[in-house]
Amino acid sequence: MEDNLLSASRRAARVRAWGRAILAIALTAGALAAVDLTIGWYQERLLAARKAYKARLDRMAFYGLRTGIDAITYEPETRYRIQFRLQNALDEPIYVMMPSVEGAIQVRAGWSQVPTEERKGGALEGTVVKLIKEQEQTSVWLVTIEERDYMQLFRGYVHLRLTLDAYVSPEETPTEEVGERHEELFLHLRDRRLADDAVLDARSATRPDYIPTRGWTLIPKPVR
Helix, strand or coil: CCCHHHHHHHHHHHHHHHHHHHHHHHHHHHHHHHHHHHHHHHHHHHHHHHHHHHHHHHHHHHHHHEEEEEEEEEEECCCEEEEEEEEECCCHHHHHHHHEEEEEEEEEEEEEEECCEECCCCCCCCCCCEECCEEEEEEEEEEEEECCCCCCCCEEEEEEEEEEEEEECCCCCCCCCCCCCCCEEEEEEEECCCCCCHHHHCCCCCCEEEEEECCCCCCCCCCC
C-alpha cells in the first residue's frame, strides 16, 4: 500500500513539473509573439515615416523649388554672364544648397562641354539659404563658348544645355537624407560674335539674345 501511495505521489509530482514546464513554454512563446508584434508594428511605423519624409523631400525638390534665368549678358572674349533665379513655391520654408552649374553646346549629333565659372552677385555654390514663400535667391555664372562649328537649329544661335544640381531639406542642418533636384535647362543662345545679318534671316523683325525651350520653371525676365 505504501509503495502504491509513493508511486502515485511521484507521478503527481512529475505531472505538476510537466505542467509548470508547459506553462513556462506557453508564457515564453506568448512573450516572444508579443515582442515580435511590437517590433513589426514599430518597423511598419518607421517605414511609413520614412516614406512620408521621402515624399515631402520629393515635393520640395520637384514642385517647391523653381528655377529659371533672369538675365543673360554678353561679355568680351566669348563669355556669357548668366543669372539664375531660385524660388520657393510652397507655404513651408525650404533650405537649399545652392546648385552647381555645368554647360554643354550641341556640336553635330552630340554635346560638347563648355567651361562654367561662378561669379559674385548672388549666393555661391554650396551655400545653404532659406527660401520662404515667394522669396528668391540668385546665382551668377559665366559660360565660355569658343566653339564655332556648332549645331545651328536657328541660324546664328548656339544650342546650350545648362545642368543644375541642388539639394533641399526642411531643416537647416539635416539629420536625415536630403532631396536632390537635377534639372536641365535648354535654350538657343545668340552668338554675339556674328553680325546682325548672320542671325536668323532678313524677315526677322527682332533678334532676341536667347530663346528658351524646355526645362524652364520660371518665366525669365526680358534681357535688355
